[in-house]
Amino acid sequence: MAPPPIMCFNSNEILNAASPLRRWVPGYEERLEIVIVSRNHRKANSANQRLITICLVNRQQKDVGRVDECCFFQCGFHIRGQSREEWILPYPEVRRIVRRDDDEEEIIRLLYRDRRTFAIGHGCAANWLGERPYKVSQISTDSMPTFETAGTSADLNDANGAPIRVSMRKLAGLDPHDNGINELEYLLQTYSDWINGLEDLDSRTLPVPEDLRGTARILIQRCIQCLDRMKDGIAFLKSDTISARHAREAFRLANHAMLIAQLRASREVRIPQLQDGRLVWDKEINDPDPAFPHPTKGYWRAFQIAFLLMTLRGICEPSHQDRRLVDLIWFPTGGGKTEAYLGLSAFTIFYNRLAGLAPTGADVIMRYTLRLLTAQQFQRAGLLFCAIEHVRRLPENTLKLGDKEFRLGMWVGGDATPNTRADARSALSRIQRNPDSENPFVLLKCPWCNAKFGPLQDDSVQHKGRGRKQRPPLSVLGYSSYLLAGRRAETVVFRCNDHRCAFGYTPARPGVNPLPISIIDEDIFDAPPNLIIGTVDKFAMLAWKPEARTMFGIGPNGKHSGIPPTLIIQDELHLISGPLGSMVGAYETVVEELCTKRDNNSIISPKIVASTATISRAEDQVKALYAREKVTLFPPSGLEASDSFFAREARYDDGTQKPGRLYTGILAPGHGSLQTTLARVYAVLLQYPAVMPVIDGDESDRDPWWTLLSFFNSLRELGGAATLLVADARDYLRVIIDRHGLQYNQIRQLLNIEELTSRIRSDKIPLAIQKLEIPFSRDARGYVKDAVEVCLASNIIEVGVDIDRLSLMTIVGQPKTTSQYIQVSSRIGRSQDAPGLVVVNYSQSKPRDRSHYERFRSYHQRLYAQVEPTSVTPFSPPAVDRTLHGIIVAAVRQFSPLAEAKTPRPFPLAKGTALRALVKTMIERRITTVDPEEMSNVRLKMIQRLNEWEAWDPTEYGGFGAPPANAPLLHPAGSRELVDWKGHSWETVNSLRNVDATCEAEITAYYNEIAQEVPS
16 A cells, blocks of 8 residues: 655745645645645734644546546545644634633633644544643544543542542441541541642642633632531531531431442342242342441442532521522532432431421422433432331331331322322223233332332233133232221322332231332322422422422411421423423422411521533523522532542543543545435444454453444434334445354344333333343353343433443434533443443534534533533513413412312402412512513513403313313413303413423325215
């Protein structure tokens, strides 16, 4: 093979060029030309600094019959100076004229000052030498760019390399010789030393520019403020006030419960079989002793326990300034955010019980945005609540914690869980008759012992009778009918069928309570659990369900009968944006009021905690959503993006980077369509794991790469890919086999393909996730067993899919936002034992895809800095038109006496009434904080709505059945409005997610019938 041609250009020639320089490539005259364009730029520090564009141009005339012969494939070039010195400067940055030290743009400039762009591709990508250079000596084109993002580690070591760990066991009081406080103080001292090391800006390895030193000092001050709050948390636990004594005990109990939950956590499911009429389980119950130290489990990550210490005062003292402060956990995906706020939830629940506050509603309300995420986190919370209830039942705790059990509830709507007890009984009956019926009961295994819940589908448990198979008497595990004590109502509860489980049940043990978990709306309203997990869109039901007041501790008289919810947790805050964010922000007006108790001069409002891995301009979003002026991001940033003390880039002891997540970009403009490219990419990625060499014959090495997770931006694109896998990809697998001389029996069959989208039933989603957790293995004949080969997914996987074994992904088209891109690609490569490979397939017909491809390295080396700010406008005119009447009705129905909340007449908001003043003040107070410029518009709309209600004088509020003859005050958005109503009914949402009405198309053959009726 001939060596590539070398072309030399004189620097003076380039600097002084008044027009583009053009030269033929040696050996390719009249065919390939190099074109160099040299331009001045405004921010050049000297006349020798230029912006240079270098192009390789095919000058051959297009011949329709010989297009391929006129093309050059796999072209590229390298640019370097003859001196081999570093002479290429970074691309000039855009500097704002008006700037402040605390602007987010300035913070990003500081944090990512070591990640510069040296070139941008045009029809290709660009690359340069070095990990994070200041200047470079060489630049090259790249047709298949790659970039490896560093993994994040939450494991800390001190200056001597010893791990910094905080033991839950010690903090739970299970070590007679150590209460764990010394470990907390050592963590804080190490953090203090790290902060001190930041303050000497002149001695840093990476210099801080003079114009960013004010920004650096602001970041250091934020770290100091967080440290002070942690120290205050420890001081509070050590103090001798009544509140502190309760907090100290609640802290101990919360650590005990979290320890038990962590020790018992497992993805395994214990499978039953019927033998001689009784159930036998394939695995024994894992019952670890929390008092016995475990080598890896039972330890807080540093940021988790630090966050808990920071928030203690805000939970225990309603008048403390921290109560109105929104604490936002900002940590990379998979870092352990869930454990941090579950620990805070356990502390809050124990503290309220010990302090005798006894809320009549929920202690904690935890909200998510997606049903998949809600279901997964509900199962994790279920284990914690079993642990909390186990701790309550211990003899030494029953006196101080009382006989009332701690309970968990899920409030997400009829599409996922039953709304009524009758719905639940009907669903259970259907599953007992047909195991393939939809299962709305969410839990698929016992949270405590991992015994299987749900229908028994194994042939081994089928009984034969009268010539055909029948369902056995025990056909469904874990769900059973239950007569509520003190009433005649019958509901469905969770009961473990393994009698050896602490929450197990057999007829011989009739006194055993069900699992402390409720998912039926009626059960939740009748006896609100301590923690309610729901989706944000469900809170639109406040306008339709006056009985929902009980969750907020409001009694039949419309007044708080105890304390309102102490803590509100919002997970994945970045998802509450756009139309959903505006709707949620509007309904937060009434949610905040329901969670606030006003007595004389005292105001008890909830503590708000949120979490996210990707966010921009958090202060603006929090203000628009929650009307809170102050927000603290935790952990606060250091002076480099790679180190915030609590989260650092994962590196070896010698400083080299540990394997992270490798991104690869593919753009094939020569292919007629993206589908052609996908067929080849799928075939290559799927075939290699089948033939890859393994160490010492260990087939488990194939497991991380065996399952391909493929993400699509739309269901339309996903549907096309499903057909592609069946046809084109399989055909190209045969091409690979022939090209590489492989045996035919080595070809991937692609028989086990799953789908994770909104198109599948809610109850099938957890089952699909369980299938993805099945590792690669072979049976006795050498055939691959049950491991999924390909999973086609939509944005449903953006959050909540935590499967460590997955390491291979394709993304088809650049996702709409950087936040979504980060979240989706973070579904793989979560295990420390196997890095991740993300192959991004860009569309040649989309300019945005091409732009991301051309800036591949620049984009990925500053990935978190590219997150776009979200838009939340709860009081914009369109949002007000859709939500204001719902907010008004929700306030009336929740704060009125329950009997009056059933009917809209007489008009409850007459002038001079206390309820009208409450509604007016509630809304105007919110607008004053969030968007005061919209005050006049909202006032006019509010007067219009009140006048309409009074003039229409409706006889009922409305519901979800058949439309009544007389106009109700409300009718569901998207439902049919009768002509006889004359427009005297408000279209009102019952879900904050489905903002617009939808319709379904039906294919009909009616036109054929009409054609036949036409006389000839």
